[in-house]
Amino acid sequence: MPFAFADAGAETRPLHVLQPDDLASWAGQQDDATRNWIEASSFSGALGTALMIPGPDGRPKAALAGYGTAAQRARHRFPLAAALPQLAPGTYEIAGGIAPENLPNETLGWLLAAYGFSRYRENAPNTPGLVAPDGVEATRIEALARGEALTRDLINTPANDMGPEALEAAARNLAGTFGADIAVTIGEALITRNLPLIHAVGRASAQEPRLIDMRWGETGPTLTLVGKGVCFDTGGLNLKPGSSMGLMKKDMGGAANVLGLAQIIMALNLPLRLRVLIPAVENSVSPESFRPQDILISRKGLTVEINNTDAEGRLVLADALALADEEMPDLIVSMATLTGAARVALxxxxxxxxxxxESLAAALQASGTEAADPLWRMPFWEPYESMIEPGIADLDNAPSGGMAGSITAALFLRRFVEATPRYAHFDIYGWQPSAAPGRSKGGLGQGPRAILGALDKVLPL
Structure with missing residues (x-):
């Protein structure tokens, strides 16, 4: 099974994880042959290095992995994974050198290092196997890795194979795997069900817009995840330049992240009632496109002046959030690749x-640090509310001026969540620009592990 720990066996090799300052002490406790081999190899314990230790027959009997200094490790989510390309094929057991509190993240990084996007060509790295160390919840780590792999696969798939229909199929497959209920509202039925903004944004596409609604769990607190599913974003009539359109296959990264998180929650059988809402659309150009200065009426009844058709993500989320809010779940979380302003800021x-x-913010921040899924809290800054009030309508989807774009987008979304006691919005990027240990270049989960870790602190699980 992919992204799983290996079984311990006769061919398992011990892996000694060593910092530069610990190398001399460790080597001093070894036999002459091992000490001489380390000295001859110039192994220093630097991050991203490894050394195979030969046995009497010349075959590797053990391995060393450089763990670097604390300053070097601080630059990586999964420092141990940096050494994996230097290890010989086989199965390893960590034989010390990593603090117990760091083992869950380091072993997760090891499993994630095996990820490669292989839909169009074989691309999986040849990553060595790892036996789950004592004290590590293997089932949880494997669930985290598989949820992340799902998120990456969905984002990495180009729009010709990941349009609204394919995103629906992915959600249906996930629902079928875990026995979840799923209902999908498509095309003109969106108007009948009073989801007009989702319809307006997606009606220009060859594939009809839709709202995916998945439910799982029968008891426990209620959690609703809302993910932006814009499968490709041309910008609409406010057409993006080519340089800005190149990565727009990832504009459904919010949907990919909530589906990955949903898979983890269901795989771990958490005692809660989960709902996942995904407005799945493509923002295209045709005679059916919505236009600048159109005024649209949302599900909530708030009117929205369109001042930029490229600010479409907040529109489809608005209807989905209003629908979610009507049930007043214990917690709503929205995730979206929403604004370039968030990238400029962070x-x-x-x-x-x-x-x-405040308690939710503290739990998310702490959990993000603990789970190597870092977050940064931004403010719902009340003085900027006037920036999203155009005068001619209740709301402006793209305030002029170019300032505080991520904040004004978040304030816009908050207008559609009034009854629910707890709400958090994530303005994610969903993409790894260059490869790093445990993180291949391409689609990326941002926030799911932090959210997962915060749930038992803010919900009565």
Missing amino acids: GPDLAPFYTDD
């Missing part, structure tokens, strides 16, 4: 989130 590696709930 870059691609750090995901901003918004919430008015």
